[in-house]
Amino acid sequence: MDELLTDLREETGDLERLLGPRVWDLPTPAEGWTVRDQVTHLAWFDEAAVRAVTDPAAFREEVRTLVAEGFDVDRAVEERRSMPGDAVLDWFRTARHRMIEALAALEPKARIPWYGPDMGAASFTTARLMETWAHGQDVADAVKVRRAPTDRLRHVAQIGVRTLPWSFTVHGRPVPQTPVRVELTLPGGGRWAAGPEDAADLVQGPVLDFCLVVTQRRHRADVDLTITGPVAEEWMDVAQAFAGPAGAGRRPGGSPDV
Numbered sequence: 001m002d003e004l005l006t007d008l009r010e011e012t013g014d015l016e017r018l019l020g021p022r023v024w025d026l027p028t029p030a031e032g033w034t035v036r037d038q039v040t041h042l043a044w045f046d047e048a049a050v051r052a053v054t055d056p057a058a059f060r061e062e063v064r065t066l067v068a069e070g071f072d073v074d075r076a077v078e079e080r081r082s083m084p085g086d087a088v089l090d091w092f093r094t095a096r097h098r099m100i101e102a103l104a105a106l107e108p109k110a111r112i113p114w115y116g117p118d119m120g121a122a123s124f125t126t127a128r129l130m131e132t133w134a135h136g137q138d139v140a141d142a143v144k145v146r147r148a149p150t151d152r153l154r155h156v157a158q159i160g161v162r163t164l165p166w167s168f169t170v171h172g173r174p175v176p177q178t179p180v181r182v183e184l185t186l187p188g189g190g191r192w193a194a195g196p197e198d199a200a201d202l203v204q205g206p207v208l209d210f211c212l213v214v215t216q217r218r219h220r221a222d223v224d225l226t227i228t229g230p231v232a233e234e235w236m237d238v239a240q241a242f243a244g245p246a247g248a249g250r251r252p253g254g255s256p257d258v
Contacts, residue, residue, distance in 0.1 A: 001108050004125045005100055007152045011129050012096055015039075015136040016089070018143055024085035028138040029217070029250065035142050036085060037077045038135045039092050044076050046095035049112075049128065053102040056113050063115055071115075073244070099128070116243050130156045130241060134215040141217075149187040149208040157184055157207050160214030160241045161194045167214075170246045171238040178231040184210050201229030203236065214239040221252040 024036040033041075052059040080088070106112075108122040119127065133156055140147045161182055165175045181195035184207040192207060203210065209223035213236055220227070220236045227236050240247055 005104055008129045011132045011152055015132060018139050019089055023143050026142040028142040030138050035139050036088055038138050039088050040077050040080045042135055043092040043095045046099040049099045050102050052112050060113050126155045126159055130159045137217045151186045151188045153207045153211050154192050156211040157192055163241045164235055167238045167240045170240055176231045180232050201232040203227055203232050214241040216247045216249045219250045219252045
């Protein structure tokens with residue numbers, strides 16, 4: 001948990017450095033969402049995370065009510081579009097600090113209720129890091145900054161691999177039984193791998209490119225991945241490391257020029 005929380009703090013700092021006073025109304029590659037919307041989304045769920053950790057029973061009831069009312073993430077974002085940018089940044093900083101404090105008090109295997117199945121604290125923290133990096137990528141694209149990748153991307157890659165079954169399920173496809181091996185190069189020169197070494201289906205390349213695909217921030221045609229085997233090919237078409245309904249992904253050739 002200490003390592004994960006340190007990496008989450010650093011990822012948060014990288015995002016905050018992109019948030020100058022003139023960026024809030026810039027459109028991001030996520031259709032209809034501005035920089036303000038991206039940060040609002042993170043702050044809203046950080047606050048929800050604090051409630052989930054500190055009062056899980058009340059949070060479960062809150063989720064049941066939201067689901068019954070047809071909870072819509074976009075609506076939660078739209079309701080805050082009148083907030084000034086500095087207020088959004090203060091909200092995000094406060095919510096993020098409180099969430100990290102709450103998570104720091106937990107054992108890695110402690111269970112946290114969420115909008116889907118309960119999650120272990122380590123997995124939950126990893127998911128918040130993934131969300132921070134992915135929405136931060138949209139912000140970076142909006143402000144036309146090319147972020148230097150870091151070895152923190154190994155956490156995003158881990159979620160990308162773990163959500164292979166979910167990626168197929170959410171797109172209405174049967175979950176394949178054929179294993180897939182993932183072999184990635186980290187920015188620091190190290191290697192990261194997952195899956196059986198003798199698997200015939202294989203995804204290889206830079207960890208950044210893999211993470212961009214599994215978070216649906218780039219189309220697979222616009223990154224440098226070597227994909228071998230039919231299951232690996234299909235997976236990279238539908239990969240989705242985040243919860244919620246099937247994402248639309250990005251169009252080929254639609255990557256921002258930054």
